[in-house]
Structure formats: structure tokens, C-alpha cells
Amino acid sequence: MKKHIAVLSGDGIGPEVTAQALKVLKAVGEVYGHEFAYKEALVGACAIDATGNPFPEETEQVCQQADAILFGAIGHPKYDNDPKAKVRPEQGLLAMRKKLGLFSNVRPVKSYKALLPISPLKEEIIDGTDFVVFRELTGGIYFGQPRGRSEDGKNAFDTCAYSTDEITRVSRLAFEAAQNRRKKVTLVDKANVLATSRLWRETVKELVSEYPDVELDFMFVDNAAMKIIQNPRDFDVVLTENMFGDIITDEASVISGSLGMLPSASIGLNQSLYEPIHGSYPQAAGKNIANPFGAILSAAMLLEYSFGMIEESKAINDAVMQAMDEGFVTEDINKDQAKGTEEVGDHVTEYIKQLTTV
Numbered sequence: 001m002k003k004h005i006a007v008l009s010g011d012g013i014g015p016e017v018t019a020q021a022l023k024v025l026k027a028v029g030e031v032y033g034h035e036f037a038y039k040e041a042l043v044g045a046c047a048i049d050a051t052g053n054p055f056p057e058e059t060e061q062v063c064q065q066a067d068a069i070l071f072g073a074i075g076h077p078k079y080d081n082d083p084k085a086k087v088r089p090e091q092g093l094l095a096m097r098k099k100l101g102l103f104s105n106v107r108p109v110k111s112y113k114a115l116l117p118i119s120p121l122k123e124e125i126i127d128g129t130d131f132v133v134f135r136e137l138t139g140g141i142y143f144g145q146p147r148g149r150s151e152d153g154k155n156a157f158d159t160c161a162y163s164t165d166e167i168t169r170v171s172r173l174a175f176e177a178a179q180n181r182r183k184k185v186t187l188v189d190k191a192n193v194l195a196t197s198r199l200w201r202e203t204v205k206e207l208v209s210e211y212p213d214v215e216l217d218f219m220f221v222d223n224a225a226m227k228i229i230q231n232p233r234d235f236d237v238v239l240t241e242n243m244f245g246d247i248i249t250d251e252a253s254v255i256s257g258s259l260g261m262l263p264s265a266s267i268g269l270n271q272s273l274y275e276p277i278h279g280s281y282p283q284a285a286g287k288n289i290a291n292p293f294g295a296i297l298s299a300a301m302l303l304e305y306s307f308g309m310i311e312e313s314k315a316i317n318d319a320v321m322q323a324m325d326e327g328f329v330t331e332d333i334n335k336d337q338a339k340g341t342e343e344v345g346d347h348v349t350e351y352i353k354q355l356t357t358v
């Protein structure tokens with residue numbers, strides 16, 4: 001049966017890395033005999049330029065009608081450098097997550113054998129790292145009200161708010177994932193200071209009795225930021241709120257080799273979206289230097305999570321590993337012998353295509 005994929009490439013390097021993921025998906029379709037239909041739509045700065053709205057209604061419809069969504073990145077320096085801008089690309093990203101109910105962002109973090117020798121981190125510390133972060137995605141301080149500035153402009157305020165329902169639904173996904181992994185969940189919070197974090201602890205503690213095979217521990221986020229780099233193998237499933245998850249996963253990406261490496265799945269009530277964890281990296285836009293692995297591995301997650309295509313997803317993961325083994329990596333990974341974004345994407349695509357002949 002034909003599968004409909006909404007493609008929201010966005011801004012900056014978004015279109016370049018998404019193009020590589022699409023090439024790979026098209027090759028998977030050919031090799032495994034799947035019919036994938038793609039529909040593009042605007043989000044972010046490009047959507048503001050075209051319509052004035054960073055998440056236009058038409059884009060929302062395209063997303064709602066699709067079987068899965070592939071997203072690149074949004075953001076543009078003209079907004080980053082204008083604190084008074086009334087409409088911002090990031091509002092499109094947040095509106096998209098909220099309107100589509102994408103409440104759980106799943107971010108796997110792994111070390112790769114081929115990249116260990118060129119890591120800025122010690123090989124013996126990061127080798128064997130394999131954990132996954134469940135980041136709550138539609139609550140917390142990125143969404144809380146009220147927010148804004150005082151009338152005299154001298155005070156600003158944001159609100160961090162969570163309900164037990166919001167905590168419970170993402171926590172259940174984290175516990176279920178742990179049951180299929182090493183059976184350990186670490187709740188990362190700031191319960192020594194924040195009321196929301198204390199609600200997280202209370203709620204998650206109650207829930208764990210339903211998962212007797214899973215061990216639950218707690219860690220303050222400042223400590224976790226340090227331990228993730230010092231002892232990454234200690235982690236299995238990390239469960240955390242929106243902003244903490246955002247920050248610690250950028251940090252954790254160094255273990256994999258680069259921010260450009262990490263894929264993610266944003267799981268929703270009726271819809272799921274797949275996105276590399278990085279932003280629009282505007283300094284690299286149009287230069288053919290961005291790492292496309294995060295986007296390509298996000299396509300692999302799409303096939304597995306939304307379409308149940310386990311073998312196809314594994315083929316993409318194998319292709320990425322092979323590209324790394326053969327040195328087909330961008331300059332963020334190997335400055336001296338870098339390949340271009342396109343070349344890396346082509347290499348992964350060719351690996352998939354030759355699977356027909358096996």
C-alpha cells in the first residue's frame with residue numbers, strides 16, 4: 001500500500017540534509033518494492049517569507065494527511081539577531097509540535113567504532129555507549145504561559161508548567177523502551193529547586209510499580225550533564241522534561257562524533273515526525289559540508305517506528321556504518337579527509353541500491 005510522507009525541509013542546511021534522506025528512502029522503496037509518495041510543505045523562515053506564518057495551515061493539513069513526516073531544521077540569522085521580531089521560525093517548530101501532539105522526542109545516542117579514534121573524548125570512556133533520551137516535547141518552559149516582558153521592558157518572564165498527564169504519557173513510552181533494553185530509567189530533573197521537577201519525581205515514582213522489571217533512578221540535571229560525558233555507559237533510558245532534554249542531547253552528540261549525527265523521532269498521539277536533532281546551521285547552508293547522517297538515520301527511524309519496516313531501517317543503519325568505516329564522512333567528523341554532504345548521501349544510497357544484487 002502506498003505510504004504518504006510529508007517532507008518539511010525547512011531552512012539553512014535543512015533542505016540539503018533532507019535531500020540526502022530522501023535519496024536513501026527512494027532507494028529503499030526501489031529495492032524493497034515499497035511505494036512512497038512525498039509531499040513537500042513549508043515551515044520556518046521560508047514559510048514566513050512565503051506566507052507570513054511559520055507553520056501555515058496548508059502545511060498542517062499536509063502533515064495531518066500523511067502517514068509520517070520527515071523534517072529538516074528551521075531558523076535564520078535575520079530572526080536570531082533581531083530580539084524584537086514578532087514572528088519567528090522557532091514559533092513554527094513549536095506550533096507544529098503542539099498542534100500535531102508530538103509529545104515524546106526519542107533521541108538515541110551511540111558511539112561508533114569507526115569514529116572512536118578521532119573523537120575529542122577518550123575512546124575507553126565512550127566506547128560501547130548506547131542510551132536513549134526520552135525528551136518531553138510539548139510542555140515545560142518552551143510553552144508555558146504567561147511569558148513576556150513587563151511594561152517598562154526591564155523584566156522578562158517565562159513559565160515552566162507540567163501536568164501529571166503530560167508526564168505520564170512520555171514516561172510510559174520510556175518505561176516500555178527500557179523493558180526492551182537494559183531495564184533502567186534515569187529521570188533527569190532539578191527536583192531540589194523546581195516544583196515541576198518534584199511533580200515529575202512523584203508521578204514517575206508512582207508509575208514505576210507498573211514496570212516491576214525496570215529499575216528507576218534519579219539524577220539532578222547539572223550532575224547528569226557531567227556524568228553523561230564522564231560515564232556514558234551507565235545510562236540506558238534517560239527520561240526528562242523539554243528544555244533539559246534539548247540541552248543534554250546536544251551535549252551527548254559529542255559522544256557520537258558531532259551534532260550532525262543524531263536522529264530523533266517525535267512521537268505523537270496520531271502522527272509522528274522524524275528530525276535530526278540539530279538546527280539550521282546557517283553558516284554551512286549551501287556549502288555542501290553539513291553532516292547528513294542525523295537526517296538519514298531519522299529516515300531509518302521513520303521506517304521502523306511508523307511503517308514497521310525493521311529490515312529496511314536496519315539496511316540504512318548498516319549503510320551509514322559502512323560509510324563511516326570507509327571514511328565517507330563530512331568535515332565535522334574528519335576535517336582532513338572530508339567528503340561533501342552529497343557524496344556521503346550518494347554513498348549511503350549506493351549501498352542500499354546494491355542490496356538488490358545480493
Ligand SMILES: NC(=O)C1=CN([C@@H]2O[C@H](COP(=O)(O)OP(=O)(O)OC[C@H]3O[C@@H](n4cnc5c(N)ncnc54)[C@H](O)[C@@H]3O)[C@@H](O)[C@H]2O)C=CC1
Nearest residue numbers: 073074075076080259260277278279280281282290291332
Ligand atoms: N530543530 C530545529 O529546527 C532547530 C533549530 N535551531 C535553529 O537553528 C539556528 C542555528 O542555531 P544553532 O544554535 O547554531 O544550532 P545548530 O544546531 O544549527 O548548529 C550548532 C553547531 O552544531 C554543528 N552542527 C549542527 N548541525 C550540523 C550538521 N548537520 N553537520 C555538521 N555540524 C553540524 C555546527 O558546529 C554548528 O555550528 C537558529 O536559528 C536556531 O533557532 C536550533 C536547534 C534546533
Ligand SMILES: CC(C)CC(=O)C(=O)O
Nearest residue numbers: 090093142246277278279
Ligand atoms: C527551537 C528549539 C526548541 C529547537 C531545539 O533546539 C530542539 O528541538 O532541539
Ligand SMILES: [Mg+2]
Nearest residue numbers: 246247250277
Ligand atoms: Mg536543540
